[in-house]
Amino acid sequence: MSVPSKKILFISRHAPYGSSLAKDALDAILAASAYDQQLSLLFMDDGIFQLLKNQTANEIAQKSFAAILPVLPIYEINSVYVHRESLEKRQITINELVLDGVQIIDSATICSLLTQQDQLLSF
């Protein structure tokens, strides 16, 4: 008996590199892509820093997020949201982001997005 697919939103709020939570979130959503669920990913707060271009992380012995994030469409994770107010607070513009096709959404839209989900995976 199959279970209907669920809407699962991954919320990534932590900056890359300083803690491994950002990478853990990415690993989780990439693993989830094998399970035929309706996945989406939201970057907010310091999580938006994961999306900056020109990251070279080899000197801190880590893998660059700018190199990893472009695989999301290959894993069919196409619903990627970025919080507008988090970008504005940090004075980051959309053309500084490594991913095309992200949806920039405001706080009110996030509020509503959360209520549309079956599960929230908070990172």
Next chain:
Amino acid sequence: MSTLHTVNKSPFSHSTLSSCLQVCGKDDGILLLEDGVFGALTSSPCAAQLTTLLVAGVKVYALAPDVNARGLREKIREDILITDYNGFVKLSIEHSCVQSWY
């Protein structure tokens, strides 16, 4: 459909509660727990934001064991409800999803 937000960081040292309040809707609930209970003080940097949401109908709770541990029983805002783990379970069922802010 509504969201239960849990917050475990003090607003005096983290912007976590402030981020939560930005995306909280009028049908949502907020549970302050662990160091998040400091957000229930009238002196909290987020006090005004919280008042706006309370006036709009959001219910805000603080978890009793964490309030008591920190000696805050007499200092919590009157418009914040003190609840226990049974209450936490109930809230997680009443709302359709739980978003953990940490």
Next chain:
Amino acid sequence: MIFSLAIYAAPYSSQASHTAYSFALALLENGHTLYRVFFYHDAIHTASSLATPQQDEINFTEQWQEIAKVHKIDLVVCIAAALKRGLLNQQESARYEKPTFNLAAGFEISGLGQLIDAAVMSDRLITFGG
């Protein structure tokens, strides 16, 4: 209702472990089902058989083992997070030719798929971070 919990924080370093455990107890006392507890990030340390807290301190490893036994709860530790932090079961210890293994009884090492399965199979999945 069916619940699953995802815990990310190490025991003792933050309150998250205790909050998660207390929530688990409450949901079980209220007649709900706990399908799985998934230990990710630093929470994998909860599953170490070598954890030796003081006599007057809570022993998280044993507490989870006890309720898992009584209520038949799946305690799963993320394999990637575990291996890099030095938590191994017998099989991984042999594979990597390590001198010993330290996964506590009652816990199982598995992949992130178990977290996703928990999200799919549960009515509520709640995260406890540090």
